[in-house]
Amino acid sequence: MEVKELNFVVNGKPYKVDVRTNWTLAQVLREKLGLLGTKVGCGEGECGACTVLMNGETVTSCLVLAVQAEGSEITTIEGLASADKLHPVQQAFIDAGAIQCGYCTPGMVMSAVALLNRYPDPTDEQIRYGLNGNLCRCTGYQKIFEAVRLASKRMRGEA
Amino acid sequence: MFNISYFAPAKLSEALEYLYEHKEAKVLAGGTDLIAKWKKIGHPDMELLDIRNIENFAEISEGKDGLFIGAGAKMAAVQYNSAVNEKFPILAWAASVVGSVQVRNLATIGGNICNAAPSADTVTPLIVYGAEAVIVSKKGERRCLVKDFFTGPGKTVLQSGELLKGFVLPYPEKGSKAAFSKHGRRIGMDLATVGVAVNACVDGGKIKDVKVALGAVGPTPIYVTGLEKFAGAMANEAAAEEIAALAEKQAKPITDVRGTEEYRKDMVYENVRKCLKKAFA
Numbered sequence: 001m002e003v004k005e006l007n008f009v010v011n012g013k014p015y016k017v018d019v020r021t022n023w024t025l026a027q028v029l030r031e032k033l034g035l036l037g038t039k040v041g042c043g044e045g046e047c048g049a050c051t052v053l054m055n056g057e058t059v060t061s062c063l064v065l066a067v068q069a070e071g072s073e074i075t076t077i078e079g080l081a082s083a084d085k086l087h088p089v090q091q092a093f094i095d096a097g098a099i100q101c102g103y104c105t106p107g108m109v110m111s112a113v114a115l116l117n118r119y120p121d122p123t124d125e126q127i128r129y130g131l132n133g134n135l136c137r138c139t140g141y142q143k144i145f146e147a148v149r150l151a152s153k154r155m156r157g158e159a
Numbered sequence: 160m161f162n163i164s165y166f167a168p169a170k171l172s173e174a175l176e177y178l179y180e181h182k183e184a185k186v187l188a189g190g191t192d193l194i195a196k197w198k199k200i201g202h203p204d205m206e207l208l209d210i211r212n213i214e215n216f217a218e219i220s221e222g223k224d225g226l227f228i229g230a231g232a233k234m235a236a237v238q239y240n241s242a243v244n245e246k247f248p249i250l251a252w253a254a255s256v257v258g259s260v261q262v263r264n265l266a267t268i269g270g271n272i273c274n275a276a277p278s279a280d281t282v283t284p285l286i287v288y289g290a291e292a293v294i295v296s297k298k299g300e301r302r303c304l305v306k307d308f309f310t311g312p313g314k315t316v317l318q319s320g321e322l323l324k325g326f327v328l329p330y331p332e333k334g335s336k337a338a339f340s341k342h343g344r345r346i347g348m349d350l351a352t353v354g355v356a357v358n359a360c361v362d363g364g365k366i367k368d369v370k371v372a373l374g375a376v377g378p379t380p381i382y383v384t385g386l387e388k389f390a391g392a393m394a395n396e397a398a399a400e401e402i403a404a405l406a407e408k409q410a411k412p413i414t415d416v417r418g419t420e421e422y423r424k425d426m427v428y429e430n431v432r433k434c435l436k437k438a439f440a
Binding site for chain 2: 002022043044045048051111114129130134
């Protein structure tokens with residue numbers, strides 16, 4: 001079984017870990033680094049539960065081999081909050097009641113963060129487009145939609 | 160089982176040498192098709208050549224004879240690139256409807272073509288824009304029109320030891336206008352039931368040149384032939400209907416979960432007609 005050394009930065013902290021070449025990024029985050037916030041749903045890039053930021057862009061970490069993350073900067077759901085405060089998107093998800101079972105939530109939040117980076121004041125269509133790689137089987141999406149709206153307002157200082 | 164050997168060179172020469180020596184090696188770009196498939200078929204052993212780090216492989220640059228798009232350019236890069244949007248708008252559009260945001264941040268245009276799915280979204284625009292694939296190997300470089308690149312589902316003209324370097328898209332002629340349609344069951348994260356791209360050059364109300372390509376309605380993407388006879392014809396509704404009927408005749412769809420053969424044929428007609436109406440306007 002081939003093993004390679006992986007050097008990367010996760011949530012601002014540099015790591016050097018030995019990984020099997022057949023491991024996915026999601027596996028390393030969860031099993032090597034213990035960052036269990038990143039969920040694995042379908043394992044084939046359809047559901048978006050494993051979404052993390054890789055060099056600032058959302059990717060489904062179940063489709064990225066760990067070795068491909070060499071030299072990259074990863075942000076997971078654990079890396080969004082500051083020491084004493086949740087990220088505005090996380091807070092908005094709570095306040096809008098956008099969480100039911102919670103399994104899709106970490107990926108959904110990461111996609112919402114990326115979406116608001118690109119469109120700080122998104123249209124309805126841009127919100128739907130930005131989240132179409134994340135499935136949620138509980139909420140019917142409306143509350144999630146409202147959470148993104150709320151986060152956008154707060155981040156722009158309007159609420 | 161389960162073993163992967165992984166090589167990610169920065170130099171093209173190293174990549175070509177590796178491909179020459181490892182005949183079974185698979186080329187890894189975004190991995191959204193390859194890794195998903197690898198998992199589905201039970202994690203077999205693989206030799207992987209990761210091309211993402213090769214110098215200039217993700218480049219999009221305006222050259223004298225056209226726009227060069229590197230095989231490693233991500234869908235998101237194609238989607239938001241200003242030169243692509245300005246000169247080849249339906250290619251940017253097609254890239255913007257591939258998979259999801261996360262997929263477009265990984266998947267590359269080279270992978271979309273080399274995976275050779277008949278439904279690949281960016282293929283039909285590349286065909287109607289007359290794009291050429293630039294293929295490299297240890298022996299040198301050759302070019303192949305994208306319309307001639309596919310030999311079957313998942314099969315291409317690429318020989319052992321050859322690597323797709325990118326595409327050259329000749330700048331569109333003045334007066335030409337392209338249109339694109341991805342007909343599917345839902346907007347996000349779905350493959351096309353029928354894909355259509357058209358590119359028409361109209362001069363003084365008359366057709367100078369018209370190209371039509373179809374996706375998801377045959378074993379390979381289909382380049383509609385026999386359209387030369389429309390040169391000089393009026394660019395109107397009647398011509399659009401006639402070309403749409405010709406396209407429908409050349410479509411060879413199958414029935415699957417996304418639609419029946421008959422439905423797909425009907426949708427070829429409708430979408431080609433609709434796209435031509437836009438391109439003629």
